[in-house]
Amino acid sequence: MYEQECVPFAPALIESMRSLGYSFCAAIADLIDNSISAKASEITILSYPNSNPSMVILDNGYGMDNDKLYEAMRYGSHNPLLERETDDLGRFGLGMKSASLSQCRKLVVISKKDGKINGYSWDLDYVIQKGAWMLKVFSEDEIDMYEHIDMLKAMDSGTYIHLSEFDRVREGTGNLSETFAKCLDEMMNHLSLVFHRYIDDGLVINVNGEKLQARDPFLKNHKATQKKRECPIYIHNQKILLSPYILPHLSKLTQDDLDKIGGKEALRNDQGFYVYRNRRLIIWGTWFRLERKDELNKLARVMVDIPNSLDYMWSIDIKKSSAILPDIIRKNMYNAVYESVLSSESVHTYRGRKDKKSEDIEYIWERRIVRDGCEYLINRDIPQLKMLAETLDDKQVKMLDGVLKVLEEAFPVTAMYVDAAKGKIEEKTVNDEIAEKLWEELQEQIKYIKDRGLDIVSYYKMFMKVEPYCNYEVIKENIKKELAKYE
Numbered sequence: 001m002y003e004q005e006c007v008p009f010a011p012a013l014i015e016s017m018r019s020l021g022y023s024f025c026a027a028i029a030d031l032i033d034n035s036i037s038a039k040a041s042e043i044t045i046l047s048y049p050n051s052n053p054s055m056v057i058l059d060n061g062y063g064m065d066n067d068k069l070y071e072a073m074r075y076g077s078h079n080p081l082l083e084r085e086t087d088d089l090g091r092f093g094l095g096m097k098s099a100s101l102s103q104c105r106k107l108v109v110i111s112k113k114d115g116k117i118n119g120y121s122w123d124l125d126y127v128i129q130k131g132a133w134m135l136k137v138f139s140e141d142e143i144d145m146y147e148h149i150d151m152l153k154a155m156d157s158g159t160y161i162h163l164s165e166f167d168r169v170r171e172g173t174g175n176l177s178e179t180f181a182k183c184l185d186e187m188m189n190h191l192s193l194v195f196h197r198y199i200d201d202g203l204v205i206n207v208n209g210e211k212l213q214a215r216d217p218f219l220k221n222h223k224a225t226q227k228k229r230e231c232p233i234y235i236h237n238q239k240i241l242l243s244p245y246i247l248p249h250l251s252k253l254t255q256d257d258l259d260k261i262g263g264k265e266a267l268r269n270d271q272g273f274y275v276y277r278n279r280r281l282i283i284w285g286t287w288f289r290l291e292r293k294d295e296l297n298k299l300a301r302v303m304v305d306i307p308n309s310l311d312y313m314w315s316i317d318i319k320k321s322s323a324i325l326p327d328i329i330r331k332n333m334y335n336a337v338y339e340s341v342l343s344s345e346s347v348h349t350y351r352g353r354k355d356k357k358s359e360d361i362e363y364i365w366e367r368r369i370v371r372d373g374c375e376y377l378i379n380r381d382i383p384q385l386k387m388l389a390e391t392l393d394d395k396q397v398k399m400l401d402g403v404l405k406v407l408e409e410a411f412p413v414t415a416m417y418v419d420a421a422k423g424k425i426e427e428k429t430v431n432d433e434i435a436e437k438l439w440e441e442l443q444e445q446i447k448y449i450k451d452r453g454l455d456i457v458s459y460y461k462m463f464m465k466v467e468p469y470c471n472y473e474v475i476k477e478n479i480k481k482e483l484a485k486y487e
Contacts, residue, residue, distance in 0.1 A: 063113035063157035224248035
């Protein structure tokens with residue numbers, strides 16, 4: 001037996017690796033990872049749609065000397081099995097090359113460190129022409145020819161990436177300029193979400209002069225957002241942290257809030273787990289089959305922080321855009337799902353009231369548990385119905401009860417559920433104008449009670465505890481003043 005090296009045929013393999021499944025947005029995000037790993041505090045992206053668009057990505061990170069840049073351009077420059085720095089966002093040593101060339105045919109990387117500038121390029125057509133893994137190496141004069149390179153030269157250190165010949169975008173459109181402009185808009189939105197925690201911590205990402213704002217999918221700064229109990233999970237001495245959040249009801253969200261979470265449709269579609277690897281968003285909008293997506297669950301989102309040391313367990317791919325929930329973690333995550341989903345349902349079910357029925361409030365509708373589920377019944381003890389019952393004969397009372405039963409049976413549960421979940425039911429506001437109108441209506445009912453010789457004091461006390469009057473402090477204070485007259 002003897003051994004013989006079998007080197008992959010460069011033109012075939014380098015073209016094949018373009019089909020790893022990168023989207024335009026995922027590819028650019030992968031390049032941003034390198035800048036963050038290089039401790040960049042500012043990243044600039046410059047690209048203007050035209051008939052032959054290009055893109056420059058420039059950071060002020062550590063930069064690379066000639067040897068390190070050469071290694072960075074090598075395919076498979078890092079062993080994914082080796083232990084890495086805890087804040088490293090890479091893994092396979094393929095990201096920069098595979099991400100860039102999945103979208104375009106020419107990748108140029110120029111880096112500055114210790115006052116020296118070096119540049120290399122992967123040019124797919126050049127590799128095909130040579131039939132080998134041939135890098136282009138640039139002289140300083142050749143480097144000076146690239147657009148915006150003066151920005152890198154003005155820095156103490158940093159890295160410059162130039163992408164050109166976006167053939168993949170061109171192949172899918174009849175109007176390259178228009179489609180590329182759309183890609184840039186989607187990219188900005190994507191980066192604002194994927195790196196929102198870094199942006200919140202001070203990272204600056206500028207795209208054509210526009211500073212990206214963080215898109216926090218949890219709306220952590222919203223006063224109505226609920227943060228539930230954190231749940232740490234330890235696997236092989238490594239910590240995974242689950243942090244459930246419940247978003248505010250749709251009626252409490254401004255347009256700016258909706259923009260951050262991706263709009264009304266995303267409110268439902270993007271519920272579930274948000275998996276972060278070193279604070280970089282990897283995958284989102286899935287329950288990993290632990291729960292189904294539902295209208296009542298749509299406010300529930302669970303932040304999952306995992307260390308890069310557990311990449312192998314989550315099966316995170318090269319694109320860093322998919323992951324698989326490990327069985328060893330699945331059972332530990334269910335509690336976080338249950339707590340967040342239950343809380344999301346309660347936001348819809350008990351808007352404006354406590355989860356547990358208060359002894360100080362008499363609700364108009366009662367929720368009763370039955371063998372096959374639950375039913376909603378009109379509370380016969382509210383003062384309006386008791387007042388009528390006391391002034392009607394037995395036959396009339398029976399007829400009234402029959403009408404109430406018809407109303408209960410005809411209650412439009414399905415339509416109510418859909419409308420409430422979509423935020424189409426107007427939230428009743430508490431204000432002085434409504435309070436004044438309710439007080440006038442209450443006085444008419446009290447007059448009815450008084451004219452028929454009923455106990456005014458007991459009815460005043462009942463009205464103080466029943467909806468909607470109990471929701472207004474001014475009405476309760478007025479009732480107390482009226483009661484004081486009978487003491």
